[in-house]
Amino acid sequence: GFWEWDYSSQNGPSKWVEKFPMAAGSRQSPVNIETDRVESDHEALISKPLRWKYPATASRKLVNPGYCWRIDTDGDGTLLSGGPLMDDVYKLEQYHCHWGCSDSRGSEHTVDGQAFAGELHLVHWNTSKYKTFAEAAKAPDGLAVLGVFLKVGKAHEEMDKIARLLPYVSHKDDCIEINEPIDPSKLLPVRGGRAGSSNSAAQRCVNPCMRWAGRIIRPAENKGSQWQDDNGYWTYLGSLTTPPCNESVTWILFKRYIEVSHHQLNIFRNLRKFPRGEECPCHENHGVVINNFRPPLPLGNRVLRECGS
Numbered sequence: 001g002f003w004e005w006d007y008s009s010q011n012g013p014s015k016w017v018e019k020f021p022m023a024a025g026s027r028q029s030p031v032n033i034e035t036d037r038v039e040s041d042h043e044a045l046i047s048k049p050l051r052w053k054y055p056a057t058a059s060r061k062l063v064n065p066g067y068c069w070r071i072d073t074d075g076d077g078t079l080l081s082g083g084p085l086m087d088d089v090y091k092l093e094q095y096h097c098h099w100g101c102s103d104s105r106g107s108e109h110t111v112d113g114q115a116f117a118g119e120l121h122l123v124h125w126n127t128s129k130y131k132t133f134a135e136a137a138k139a140p141d142g143l144a145v146l147g148v149f150l151k152v153g154k155a156h157e158e159m160d161k162i163a164r165l166l167p168y169v170s171h172k173d174d175c176i177e178i179n180e181p182i183d184p185s186k187l188l189p190v191r192g193g194r195a196g197s198s199n200s201a202a203q204r205c206v207n208p209c210m211r212w213a214g215r216i217i218r219p220a221e222n223k224g225s226q227w228q229d230d231n232g233y234w235t236y237l238g239s240l241t242t243p244p245c246n247e248s249v250t251w252i253l254f255k256r257y258i259e260v261s262h263h264q265l266n267i268f269r270n271l272r273k274f275p276r277g278e279e280c281p282c283h284e285n286h287g288v289v290i291n292n293f294r295p296p297l298p299l300g301n302r303v304l305r306e307c308g309s
């Protein structure tokens, strides 16, 4: 009969393939990142630094689709380019998050078998080659997702703006407009710890504020700064991690994680999988959104590359 995919034992990741044949493909995501088996400093990656720009005004709507929280953006003025994406320009479509029922699980990708408490995804599409997000989502080089691991620690200021709004989208299909600017570039790791080994470096503002004749000159007022990665990332070709699991994603995972507080994660864990006014399906976790991650799939004969130490 009819069923909707979810993360439960009944309709979860192992059952998706029954309805979404692409889920059984050979280019699926997430994967486990074996740090001592990645290919280092591939020439194509070093030749162009990864760059991004997100005006804070791009974050438009906060949505509860019943399986995560998601912020839909107005792609205008957003940009992701360089690194594995070469000269193609990608725009930000939305960003969303995956998390666990406890702080010891929740990420989709794992690093040397270790899961993080959560994983933030910034979903972009290739505007150099495709006309719409839907068209890009079907193409092998159509999408690029930036992934950031979440580790429990101190509260994250920008994430708190989102956490404070979540009670207004507590139920499935709830949606609100965002009025206070939420800056996705502030959700990316700057000086956090490392998901892999070693230390050093940071992300760098390419067009920072300048002081001139005693005045502070901001880069293109309100339009946001352009940033460049100096932290390092892992990259490989994969898929959407949710049905229909299209094999259209260039994955870029930052080696550095960001810290969010246990309390902030608990606010995520309070979202409901069912619509307002409907009765709570109390049999499974009181209908709250938890463990909304797909477990890692085989890398197969794909190559995982790294850029930066």
Ligand code: 1SD
Pocket (backbone or CB within 6 Å): 094, 096, 121, 123, 145, 239, 240, 241, 242
């Ligand atoms: O989980 C998201 C899903 O919500 C949807 O946004 C899709 C893009 O249309 O992307 C997946 S994911 O692969 O970024 N996890």
Ligand code: ZN
Pocket (backbone or CB within 6 Å): 096, 097, 098, 121, 241
């Ligand atoms: Zn995701």
